Amino acid sequence: MSEPTGAARRRGPFQVGDQVQLTDPKGRHYTFTLEAGKNFHTHKGSFPHDELIGAPEGTVVRTTGNVAYLALRPLLPDYVLSMPRGAAVVYPKDAGQILAMADIFPGARVVEAGVGSGSLSMFLLRAIGDQGMLHSYERRADFAEIAAQNVERYFGAPHPAWRLTVGDLQDNLSDTDVDRVILDMLAPWECLEPVSKALVPGGILCAYVATTTQLARTVEAIREHGTFNEPSAWETMVRTWHVEGLAVRPDHRMIGHTGFLLTARRLADGVEPPMRRRRPAKGAYGEDYVGWGTAKDTGAADASEGGRRASGGRDTASGSDGRDTAPHGRETPSGGQETPAGDS
Numbered sequence: 001m002s003e004p005t006g007a008a009r010r011r012g013p014f015q016v017g018d019q020v021q022l023t024d025p026k027g028r029h030y031t032f033t034l035e036a037g038k039n040f041h042t043h044k045g046s047f048p049h050d051e052l053i054g055a056p057e058g059t060v061v062r063t064t065g066n067v068a069y070l071a072l073r074p075l076l077p078d079y080v081l082s083m084p085r086g087a088a089v090v091y092p093k094d095a096g097q098i099l100a101m102a103d104i105f106p107g108a109r110v111v112e113a114g115v116g117s118g119s120l121s122m123f124l125l126r127a128i129g130d131q132g133m134l135h136s137y138e139r140r141a142d143f144a145e146i147a148a149q150n151v152e153r154y155f156g157a158p159h160p161a162w163r164l165t166v167g168d169l170q171d172n173l174s175d176t177d178v179d180r181v182i183l184d185m186l187a188p189w190e191c192l193e194p195v196s197k198a199l200v201p202g203g204i205l206c207a208y209v210a211t212t213t214q215l216a217r218t219v220e221a222i223r224e225h226g227t228f229n230e231p232s233a234w235e236t237m238v239r240t241w242h243v244e245g246l247a248v249r250p251d252h253r254m255i256g257h258t259g260f261l262l263t264a265r266r267l268a269d270g271v272e273p274p275m276r277r278r279r280p281a282k283g284a285y286g287e288d289y290v291g292w293g294t295a296k297d298t299g300a301a302d303a304s305e306g307g308r309r310a311s312g313g314r315d316t317a318s319g320s321d322g323r324d325t326a327p328h329g330r331e332t333p334s335g336g337q338e339t340p341a342g343d344s
Contacts, residue, residue, distance in 0.1 A: 004130055006155035010073065014052045014059075017156070021074035021082075024067065031074055031082045033153075042067075076126065079154055080119040086146040087116035090184060091258050093238045094208065095123040101263055102180050102206040104128060109177060111198060112136040113169040113191065114184035114208075118147030124182070125151070125159050132161045137169045170194050184208040189221035196227040199266040206263045215260045228264035229273055235260050 009018060014034055022030040022040070032040060038049045045065030052061060052071055059071045074082065077092035090098075098120065104110065104127040115121055115138035124134050138144040144166050152158055165172055169183075170191050178198040183191060188207040195205055205228065209215050215233055222231045239254040267273060 005157060005159050005161075006126075009156045013054050013056050014071070014073075016053060019074050019079065019154075020052060021072050021078055022061075022069040023072070024069055029074075029078065029082065030069075031078070076122060076154070080117075080122065083117065083119075083150045083153070084146055085117045086140075086143040089117050089119035090123075090208065091119075091255065092123075093236050093255060094258055094261065095120055097236050097261055098182060098206055098208070099123060099127050101261065102182065102204050104180060107131045108179045109133045109175070110135070110180045110182065111169075111173065111175055111178050111195075112182045112184070113188075114138065115147045115164065116143055116184065118150040120182065120184065121147060121162065122151055122154055125155070125162055128161055130160050133163075134159075134161055135163045135165065135175055137165050137167060137172060139166070139168055141166050173198055178203060180204050180206065182206050182208070186214070188214075189218050192221055192225045192227075196225065196266060201266055201268040203266040204263055205266070206261065208259050208261055210259050212260070215262065219262060222262075222264050223273075226273060227267055229267060230276060231262050231264040233260055233262040 009015075014020065016034055016036055018034050020032055020034055022032075024030070024042075024044075030040075030042070034049050034053055036050060036053065039046045040049060042063060044067040045063030047061050047063050047069075052059065055071070057072050060068050061071055062068050080089050080092065080095075098104070104124060106127070106129045108128045109132065110124055110128060112121060112124060112134060113136075115136045121134065121136055125132075128134060136147075138147065144164055148164060151162065169185075170193075173191075173194045175198050177200050179200060180203060181195050181199060183195070183206070185191070188209065192205075199205065205222075207218055209218060219231050219233060222228050235257060237254065237256050240251045242249055242251050
């Protein structure tokens, strides 16, 4: 059985063409490609590439200035942060969430829109393997070219599971029986119709957006479309820790907001999503709401009206005389005598 694409470059001694990541005494990283007869130069001296060719990972090399550098192959999270960029990359913390929460599995058929510099494409290709299928769409030819070079440089060859198309997803998507769709784009709500046609029942749509405005519009559009279940949305922040003796504390810097993620699952054809039984937050669809759909469209007006009917025409937050109402119909001590539980 042949090894998966790129696996041979992840183990064994360093070879010509391998990516090498050097770490200096201050923890700074330097990444380069091994070439016979070349030298690596720093302000602390240099050393020949030939010292590393044939050496095992974890080797320490010294420059002519007697500064030690630890040599390892870069991990994929390291590589995507140091590779050439055309567009901003999907950070490893978000790529990991996408792989987990979109349930990317070996052999999956995945469509990706918004390739950028190819960061997420590499994470997806490693997860689906050679037997899967990743069809990526990118509007800009210059970004697509950078992404293709980055992917080939990392895997050492063109990946057999990857197909890259330059153009808009909504105009070019012809794939069917797709398991997962990942949208990293400005207006994912514009792609819901072709995406819903491409996804298999139970398939997952995952969108990565940068702002709350994009998040709200995408979620409301998914609800209105009617072919997906209730979407889930979240963001992830990563805080590293300083651990040294008794000094154990959070680091002063952290990776905060990079973007929002949301997922929704494709329903079977002809099935309507169940009505949400959760009452909207107070004011979510008030007079000032000018978003994508009205309070009536979202069912918020019906929920609010139903709440008033259930309380005898009173506001659900308080009784008709302005006194707060506690659970189980009891009045709070400020409103009068409390009725014991179970009494009629």
